[in-house]
Amino acid sequence: MEYGSAGFDEMMCERLTFQRKVLEHGFTFLWSDMDTVWYQNPLDIMPKGFDFVGVDDSYHGPKHLEQNTGNLCGCFMFWRPTQRSKDFLKDWYDNCAHQAGDDQQALNRMWNSADMKQKLHWYIMPRQLFPSGTPALSNLKIDWSPNEDPARPHTLFPAWIHANCRTGHEAKRGFLKERLAWNITDDSKYPTC
Template sequence: MAAPLPVTRADDSGGAPAQGGGAEARRAVTALLFLAAVALPCLVLYRAMAPGAMLLRPGAAAVPWRLTATDAPRVNADLDGDDARLERVLREAAMANDTVILTTLNSAWSEPGSVVDIFLESFRIGESTRELLDHLVIVSLDTTAHARCKRIHRHCFALVTDGVDFSGQKNFMTDGYLKMMWRRIDFLRQVLEKGYSFICTDTDIVWLRNPLPHFYPDGDFQIACDHFTGDPDDLGNNPNGGFTYVRSNTETIEFYKFWYAAREKHPGLHDQDVLNFIKRDPYVAELGIGIKFLSTELFGGLCEPSRNMSRVCTMHANCCIGLNRKINDLNAMLRDWRRFMALPPKDKHSVSWTVPQNCSLQKLEQ
């Protein structure tokens, strides 16, 4: 630092500079300049660091001293990462009326040539179904399934459940199967709360026609059946949770909360059996939710195959235990469908399903 310049002070009479206090004044000015020279860099450094300044105390980790407006979105994104990710995927996949198609997938069903490949192929060869793939979200239950989803489909969401492994084959009514089904019910409640209606479909269902025109206009909760009595309002229908259409509203959100909570009153039962218990519950009637059961003519399955290939929308490999059996009969459904579509209109009435094959009830009983 350069030496300070000498400073003189004029007396009141305007005469020569006073000599008595000159040295003392020079020392005072020197001290002030020195303090300014030290303080100015510190002030600049402080202003540069202030937005991210950290306040430390001995033995403590650094904590934010002040959270600025620009920092807040980043912190919130970290805290709500899964929620923000789900919102983004749903928004990108939604139809104009905020409806999405959802299916869940684990690694056992995600292998090449397995259930998910048959599922996606049905959309490609179905009647007015290819465009629906733009609105399908595959919800993967483990990392292997998620990696496969990203290779074969556009909209994927990883649903992670701490401490639960959903990767392997989950046979019907095993502990792993029950946890997987109830996790799905809770997830669907989240989707409804975000304002999205949905069609939830099991992956072991082939889509042959667009089902949207066949849903009831006054049904909040619409579900396929293992057995259909012929009356869509009959609570005696035997529902199958593998295919549902649900509108997002206050009634359905509360219904899914009630359904999920009811698992504790009925331990060891899956979501379909619990639904059969609660569908007549006074609280469900009090909610005023419109429940409709879907005809097996339009939404069939191996339990009760559709008899009309000219109208059927979906076919489900239900009433079937075992992955290989499902794959066999799902492939047979696609062969039947291709044969039907290849025929001229006058001959289509002659085609019928060749299923069940490996999934026949007789073989299941052996």
């Protein structure tokens, strides 16, 4: 299914019912998009005790605080099996299934509603650890090399690279190659979806 098609939007909306079932069985889960390369184990660096941990999908300058975001990314979600989480996923599905737009638009409509953030114990991860692939961040100086620099011991090395805001396999591969995250040679065979 192509991104933006009616079938794709329906699939992304339906996944919310499966995610909720995972929570109803008492499991915690981490959702991550496939166009992501992990440099660190997110479970080692995420704060504990929240119903939901997510990431910001926007950039409005260096003074923009992630906790004030109005633009969550559905590409990374950590959920604990609390009643608040289950209710949020049900409301998200209902919003997605019964209004125009995709699951991301539904998520942010809910997130920006007057009381939705009050219904969930949540935290948004720092942009330095979880930078969005948005073009607005393309000119920022982020050290993508996995080697630690002893001269800069307080530099935060990103936990991931996410090729969002890129459409098509070539664009995503190019973005990952530029950031030293794609090590498969062009003549190698690898699975695609």
